[in-house]
Amino acid sequence: MGPCVCRNTFTADMKSAQRSECMNNVFNKYLKPKHNLLRFFEHYERVLVDYRYEELVIDFKMLQTTLVLLLSVEMLRHGAEVYTPEVFKLFQEEYKRILDYNIYKVGKSEMTTEYKVSCIGKSQEHLVKFEASTEKVNCKLHEVHVCWDFTCSCNEGA
Numbered sequence: 053m054g055p056c057v058c059r060n061t062f063t064a065d066m067k068s069a070q071r072s073e074c075m076n077n078v079f080n081k082y083l084k085p086k087h088n089l090l091r092f093f094e095h096y097e098r099v100l101v102d103y104r105y106e107e108l109v110i111d112f113k114m115l116q117t118t119l120v121l122l123l124s125v126e127m128l129r130h131g132a133e134v135y136t137p138e139v140f141k142l143f144q145e146e147y148k149r150i151l152d153y154n155i156y157k158v159g160k161s162e163m164t165t166e167y168k169v170s171c172i173g174k175s176q177e178h179l180v181k182f183e184a185s186t187e188k189v190n191c192k193l194h195e196v197h198v199c200w201d202f203t204c205s206c207n208e209g210a
Contacts, residue, residue, distance in 0.1 A: 114137060154172060167180045179191070
């Protein structure tokens, strides 16, 4: 299964397993099986306090940092406002990559719109179909069929 594509959500390429593993490492640092329930909650509260403090430090650094925008476009200006500098750099790199693509509308029926997508400097084109009724995007890449479901699930199949 591929990464989830969700509306209004940017995860900086972090998969759910990575987030889970990260949280497990954090809690293993603070929690021990020998602790009773009261100790557990005391340590849990300390984890939260530490995380909140780290967020405050990052927020402060963000306010003191002026990010350099690749282009003065609304998407990058908004990203610079809401993301940490590290995440914004990832976001801006992804944005830069999409600028190398040409997208042409090649067909439209009642519920389906077809596009040809090609990377500048490469002859290969990909046919991409958008199904309005299901809000799914279908594309055949290197003999692998990829389907993005914009309702927050992703399926891959041959």
